[in-house]
Amino acid sequence: MTKGAVNLLVNIAPSILNADFSNLELVLKQLETGGAKYLHLDIMDGHFVPNLTFGPPVVKSLRAKTNLIFDVHLMVEKPESLIEPFIEAGADMITIHWESTRHPHRLLQKIKDSGKKAGIALNPATPPENLEYLLDLIDLILIMSVNPGFGGQSFINNQLTKIRKVKSMVCKAPQEILLGVDGGINLQTAPLVIEAGANFLVTGSFLFKGDVIKNLKDLLAVCQKS
C-alpha cells in the first residue's frame, strides 16, 4: 500500500449489543441478507465499563454459523489475558482501549504477531495524539462517540473534531488504517462522520429497532451517497 492510501469504501460493522440474544443465528442471517461484511462484538467486563456482555465461548458458537469478519471490541480491564482466547474463538480483528492498558504497544504487537488486525479505541475524552508512536501497529482506530458500556446512547458531537484530526494522522501513515466510529450512528449521524473522514461505522441500536434488514440497507445506501 502506498503512503497515505485512503480506503474510500465505507464499511458498516453491525453491533449485536442490542440484538435479540435468544436468537442470534437468525440475527446473523438477517445481517448477511442486509449486506453486512463485518460483525462487531462488544465485550464488556463490568469493570472497565459498567456492563457485562459475553466472552469467547459465545464468539466461538457464532463463528460456527457465519463467515462475517469478526471485529472484537474489548472493553475490559487487563485485555492482555483475553487476546489469545478471543483469537482461538475466531476473532479476525481485535480492538483494545488505549485507556485499558499500560502497554498498548506490546498488546497491539501481540495481536499483529498472531496474524490478526489490530485496533485501538479512544474514549471520548482521550486525545488522538496518544496514538503517534503506535500508528505503525494499527489497522483500525475506533473513535468512541459515546461513553463505552451501553448501546442506544446519543452521539457526542465534539467527536467530529477528533475524527478530522485522526483523518489527517491516518493519511500520513504508510499502511492503510481504517477510521472507525462507534456509538450513536444512524441515518442522521452517518453522513456527518463520513464527511469528517470516517470509513468504518459501528451501529447497533439503530439497526435493531424495527426491520433489521431494511435498516441496514438504508444505512448502506446513505454511506454510498455520502
Ligand SMILES: O=C(CO)[C@H](O)[C@H](O)COP(=O)(O)O
Ligand atoms: O461499543 C459500544 C458501546 O460501548 C457499541 O458498539 C455501541 O454503543 C453500538 O451501539 P449503538 O449504535 O446503539 O450506540
Ligand SMILES: [Fe+2]
Ligand atoms: Fe463497540
